[in-house]
Amino acid sequence: MLNRQSNSLTVNRRFRAAALTLLLLPFLLLGACGKRDAKVAEEKTVNIQVKAVETKSLRPFIETIGSMKAFEQVVASSEIEGILRTTNVEEGAFVSKGALLAMVEDRDYASELRRVEYALKQAEATLVNTKAEFGRKEALYKEELVTKQQFDDVATRMAVADAEVERSRAALAIARERFAKTRILAPMAGWISEKKISQGEYVRNGTPLYTLVQIDPLKLLFTVSEKDIGRLKVNQDVQFKVDAYPDREFKGRVTILYPTIDERTRSLMVEARAANPERLLKPGLFAKVMLYTTEARDTIVIPVTSMLYEGKNVKVFVVEGDRAKERLVKVGNKYDDLMEVVDGLKGGETLVIVGQQNLAEGVKVHVAR
Known part of the structure; x- marks a missing residue:
């Protein structure tokens, strides 16, 4: 009797264990599949396009904003008293030195x-x-x-x-x-930028009559940050553009480095001279200035579109084997659609130029052809 009861209890325990195993089996299988799927996700390959890091011969430059000024500006004034009998020129006219501008009675x-x-x-x-x-x-x-x-x-x-x-x-x-x-003559050759008085008015000694400007050449004034003044010298080449002629590039040469730093802006005033034979440039125009500081040198450059920004940091991705590697880079001058890399890359390295937004350190990559 006792043996039959003991055997019955053993059978019941085995039945419960088997039933419990069958009940938990789907969950165990689901967990195993999840682990396999996670492993597959970790090994996902990102498609990218690459380009070898280039070294080009380029001239370093400082980029800044400037303003065009008349090379000379003079006010022609009366030196005697009397009625202004005639005014002989109008605004916009060009006059030679000694030309008759006006006459006093x-x-x-x-x-x-x-x-x-x-x-x-x-x-x-x-x-x-x-x-x-x-x-x-x-x-x-x-x-x-x-x-x-x-x-x-x-x-x-x-x-x-x-x-x-x-x-x-x-x-x-x-x-x-x-x-x-009584004959007021032009003190220099130039263009009449302003006529200040009319015929028949009474003038005295010192009454201003005309403003004359010389616009060929023109002055180009711009400022350079104090950190760059060690790269400046007289006779450096300057290239600049103005909004009035966006497809034209104008040239000049540094003539004056002012002797003091502006304490408010921590910058140095620089003056250049630019030829203006076509008289396209006018005093007062703003200019986008590029000041070349040395002769051409070998420069590592990358496409601007390959760069990613994280706050003040700039990073790119390169490919080593079949993996993406993150690099922090220090950049310099921008040359159209290329950016100078001062530190962080070497010429010839394989740079990711498409798909870098989808990458992280060590991600497996596939280079699209």
Whole structure:
């Protein structure tokens, strides 16, 4: 009786164990499949395109913003008083040095000039007569035929006549100068950028009449950060573009490095000179400036589109074997669609140029052909 009960309990335990195993089997199989799927996911291959890192011969440059200025700017002003009789040029005209810009009414100045010329002639005639009389008196005085007082009188009158001639000559020079100033002449060759007064207005000494500018050549003024001033020198080549002519590239040369740093911006003012024979460039235009600092050198460059940004860091991916490797790089100048790499890459390395957004360190890759 006891043996039958013991056998029955053993059978029941085995039955329960078998039933429990059958019940848990789907879950065990599902877990095993999940592990296999995860392993497959970890080994997923990313399709990419690559390009060898290039080394090109390029000229390092500093990029900045500048402004065009007239090479010379002069205001032509009246130097005498009077009514402005004529204005001979308008804004936009080109004038040569010495060209007639305007005239002040000259009748009073011409009359004064004639009066002084007549006074000089009279003074010169008086001096001639006095000198002749002095000669006669001198001879008579030597013969003791005239007194010393008579001789001294004629000598004094001759000195006065001589002084009057000198005074009249000085007055004539002034009158001629004042008469000449009724004609306002261009102080330099240039373009009339502003006409400040109209015909018939009254002008005084110092009244501005015209502004003239010289625009060939032009000045190009720009600033350079203090960290780059050690790369600057006079006669460096400058290339620049302006929005008015986006497809044109203009050239210049550094002429002045200003002696002080702006304490607010921590930058140095630089002046360049640019030829402007076609007069396309105008004072006031903004310019995008590239200042070449050395001769061409071998430079590692990569496509701009291959770079990824993480905050202030720039990274790229290269391929080693069948795996992607992340590289942090230090970049320099931008050359159109290429970026200079200062540190982090070597020429000839295999650079990922398409698909890098899908990569992480060590991911398996397949290079698409």
